Amino acid sequence: MESRTNLSRRRWMQSLMGLAIGGIAGVRAAEEAQPLRFGIQPFRTAEVLLTLHKGLLDTLAQALGRPLRFSTRPTYDAYTKALLAGEFDLAIMPPHVAVWLASRGDWELEAKYEVRLAALLVGRDAAPAPEAEALRGRRIALGDPDSIVSLVARETLDRLGLVPQRDFTLVLTASHGASMQVLANGSVDYAIVANTVYGQFRARYPSLQAVPFGLDVPHLMAAARRALPEALRTRFRAALLSFHETEAGRRFFADTGYRRFVPITEADFAEMAPFLPALDRRYASPPELSR
Structure with a gap:
């Protein structure tokens, strides 16, 4: 028969384990409730960008099970620095910057707009x-x-x-x-x-x-920080590639002319290669990334 002392000790340990497990679950739940920071390059005003992308943001939030917090920056330079500094979790970015960041290993490229950019x-x-x-x-x-x-x-x-x-x-x-x-x-x-x-x-x-007025190039690319869980990045990519099948997607692509999201190819990387040395020179000492 178990002594009263041992029984008390076992119950005390079980309580501690329960608190630890509950704490871990609570932290995980808190993390999952945190908004994902979604950046869009500043090719229009912030207000227009938000209006234009609302259907996309709502669809992605539902697919990911996380709220999205949209923001941009006043210039492309400031936006690139914000991407480098880890100020976004998900982003739509210029193709040359996207390929450059992916080549550094900081971001995973998920999809691009099908129409070419000219x-x-x-x-x-x-x-x-x-x-x-x-x-x-x-x-x-x-x-x-x-x-x-x-x-x-x-x-x-x-x-x-x-x-x-x-x-x-x-x-x-x-x-x-x-x-x-x-x-x-x-x-x-x-x-x-x-x-x-x-x-x-x-x-x-x-x-x-x-x-x-010049050669056409791959269009804007959507990317996720590699620090995000792989399962979340996979859901993000799947939601992008199927977005054109939704009612919100049909409206979005009719308004923007982007057609749909498609996978990024090795040819896209090759096309952007001539633009990468200038980015290396300009951002030779980028801020430390948040991981």
């Missing part, structure tokens, strides 16, 4: 001629200089032998959307923007006309 030269009333003489002396709006569209456009301007502020007036704006606005209100002669942003403005400004 720089367009946009004019009012008539399609502009993408030639040096047609652009000389003009005022041209360009969004954040660190966007992939701006990088592609600058390559085209270099090829045409056009130097900003010497051959034409470069008007830098906060985003592609802002460039479209200053063109529509007559503040500039032309704007260089992403093809999908141009498509989002066409219904409001049908007189705007556009021509290609």
Whole structure:
């Protein structure tokens, strides 16, 4: 027969174990209730980005069983630094930055928009001629200089032998959307923007006309921090790839022109490779990552 002392000790140990297990479960439940920080690159204002992506955010939150907290940053540079600093758990980011971060091992790339991303030269009333003489002396709006569209456009301007502020007036704006606005209100002669942003403005400004202004590249990519549980990253990827099958997805892709999410390929990595050395040089000493 077990002594009263041993029985008390066993009950005391069982209570401690119960408290420990309960504590672990409580911590896990608290972690699962924490919002996942979802970043979107600043190609439109924060308000427009949130409105545009609400259906996507709601669908992902349901699929992941976690609330999502959206945020962005005022510039592409600030956004890249926030990605490096671990300030987001999930993010939609420029393709060159996405491939660079994945190559570092910090992020896992889950999907990209199917439509290709291209720089367009946009004019009012008539399609502009993408030639040096047609652009000389003009005022041209360009969004954040660190966007992939701006990088592609600058390559085209270099090829045409056009130097900003010497051959034409470069008007830098906060985003592609802002460039479209200053063109529509007559503040500039032309704007260089992403093809999908141009498509989002066409219904409001049908007189705007556009021509290609450089090579097309892979579109924006969705990624998850590798510090997240693998099961959560798997659910995130599955929700993205099936999003076009939902009612919210059909509305989202009709509004944005992105078509759907598709897997990222080795060819995407190869296309972005020429852009990576510049990122290495610029962010040679990134902040320590939160793990």
